[in-house]
Amino acid sequence: MGSCEFCNLSSEDEQWLFYTSDFWKVYLADKQDYIGRCIVVSRRHCESLSSLYLQEWDDLKYTIDLLEKVISKALDATMFNWTCLMNNAQKKNETCAHVHFHLRPRYKESIKINDQVYYDEEFAHHYKNDKENKLDSESGEVLFKILKHCMTKMN
Ligand SMILES: [Zn+2]
Known part of the structure; x- marks a missing residue:
């Protein structure tokens, strides 16, 4: 299946895998336009x-229950x-x-990652599709570690 994106993820992409179940990854x-954005x-x-x-x-x-629990706990997300x-x-x-879902956590209050503060400017409205990535690569790694750590504790 040479043309399948998900069957041919690079090792760079695979490093962002933080949970695997029997049927889902x-x-x-x-793109962290909404902090904690995931793909299932x-x-x-x-x-x-x-x-x-x-x-x-x-x-x-x-998987949905676990993710919502983990992201609520780790990032204080308001809803998803x-x-x-x-x-x-x-x-x-x-x-x-591959059937897949995009998960965008939404925040009523500001959120702090790696000492930087982020706001969900569209909270309570439809997410913006053309919003830019908010996290630099270092902050992305910090976020990944936070979620992975919380996932390990709660699963
Ligand atoms: Zn495939």
């Missing part, structure tokens, strides 16, 4: 929500925006697709 997104990816090729097996939904439920869009695979004409 969770990565910290490279099906481990098998599966093109649509309707093609998921019940065990995968069960495992997804567990979840989206499942699946547009890019069509754009790139990929031969396989």
